[in-house]
Every structure is written in C-alpha cells, then in structure tokens.
Amino acid sequence: MTTLLINGESHEIEAEDDMPLLWAIRDVIGYTGTKFGCGMGLCGACSIHLDGQVTRSCITPVSAAEGKAITTIEGLGSEQSLHPVQQAWIDQEVSQCGYCQSGQIMAAAALLAENPNPSDEEIRAKMVNYCRCGTYQQIFAAVKRAAQHEGGQS
Ligand code: FES
Ligand code: FES
Numbered sequence: 001m002t003t004l005l006i007n008g009e010s011h012e013i014e015a016e017d018d019m020p021l022l023w024a025i026r027d028v029i030g031y032t033g034t035k036f037g038c039g040m041g042l043c044g045a046c047s048i049h050l051d052g053q054v055t056r057s058c059i060t061p062v063s064a065a066e067g068k069a070i071t072t073i074e075g076l077g078s079e080q081s082l083h084p085v086q087q088a089w090i091d092q093e094v095s096q097c098g099y100c101q102s103g104q105i106m107a108a109a110a111l112l113a114e115n116p117n118p119s120d121e122e123i124r125a126k127m128v129n130y131c132r133c134g135t136y137q138q139i140f141a142a143v144k145r146a147a148q149h150e151g152g153q154s
Contacts, residue, residue: 002062006031007075017063021055022046024062025072033073033102037130044129047103048072054110073102076109085109088146096133104129108143117147 002015004024013028020039025031025048034057037045041059048057049071050064077083082090085108095101104127111118111126118126123143131139 002066004029004062004065004070005068006070007072008069013062015062018061020058021048021060021062021065021070022057024065025057025070031072031074035099035102037100037103042130043100044103044107045100047106047129049106049110052110052113054107071106073106076105083109084149085112085142085146088142088149092138092142092145094135094138094142096131096135100129100131100133100135104131104139108139108146111143112147118143 002013002017002024004011004013006025006029011029013024015024015028022034022036025034026036034048035045036058037043039058041056044056046056046058047054049055050060051068077086085105089095089101089105107127107129111123115122123140127139127143
C-alpha cells in the first residue's frame with residue numbers, strides 16, 4: 001500500500017514502488033489534467049509539483065513521492081479563485097490544442113514561486129516544456145503577465 005498526498009487529499013493505492021507517479025495520478029486516482037507525452041522526462045507534459053518543485057511525474061516512482069505534497073493542475077487554483085498563472089494564460093489566450101498546457105502552467109507556477117520577477121533569460125531557461133502547437137511566444141507573454149500581477153506591478 002502506498003499513500004500519496006495529492007492536492008491536499010490523502011490517497012491509499014495499491015502500487016509497486018517503481019510505478020511511475022504519472023500512472024498513479026492519472027490511471028489509479030483519476031486526475032487526468034496531467035498528461036502523458038514522451039514518458040522519458042523530455043517534453044514536460046507530465047509536470048506536477050512535488051513539495052513545490054516542478055517534477056516530471058513520468059520518470060518519478062511513486063516511492064519517491066510518499067510523504068511529499070503533490071500538486072497537480074487540478075489543485076493549483078480553483079474555479080472560484082484561479083492561480084495568477086492560470087488567469088494570465090486565459091487573458092493571454094495561450095492554448096491551442098491544450099495538450100501541453102497543464103505542464104506548462106505547472107512549470108510557470110513553480111518558476112514564479114521561486115522567482116516572482118524573472119528576467120527574460122530566466123524565463124527562457126526555465127520554460128523548457130515542448131509545445132507541438134508552437135505557443136511559445138504566448139507562453140512567454142503569459143509568464144511576464146503573471147509575474148507583473150504577482151509582483152504588484154501594472
Ligand atoms: S511525459 Fe513526462 S516529460 Fe514527457
Ligand atoms: S497547445 Fe498544443 S501542444 Fe501545446
């Protein structure tokens with residue numbers, strides 16, 4: 001038995017220690033906002049937060065997540081109170097097909113939590129998730145927008 005704390009709720013699941021955390025999140029527990037892309041830690045579609053650190057859940061075993069706080073896109077904000085990054089994504093109309101976007105938003109939220117006012121270079125260095133639709137310019141603009149909101153600038 002493995003106990004995972006996801007979005008503030010505790011879940012007990014039957015899982016081998018080496019089951020990818022992504023499998024547990026999506027297939028066992030049912031939070032499907034986190035996506036499977038490459039399965040090799042490359043694309044970032046499966047990004048979640050583990051104790052606040054952006055983490056690729058496809059290459060993280062469930063055993064490494066026990067006792068840590070897991071946040072998925074479903075737990076970042078709520079419909080009543082969106083996370084500033086989610087609001088910036090809507091305002092900037094970032095999404096195309098949307099497949100990569102939850103991972104992108106989780107990466108941006110972790111970046112801004114660590115560094116509320118990143119430089120352009122820091123954004124480019126940290127926002128490395130792939131987007132097959134090529135929304136990179138809008139993603140960059142949305143991160144800037146969320147940073148201005150977070151930093152209280154106009
Ligand atoms: S699915 Fe995890 S990095 Fe691509
Ligand atoms: S919006 Fe389609 S893959 Fe990024």
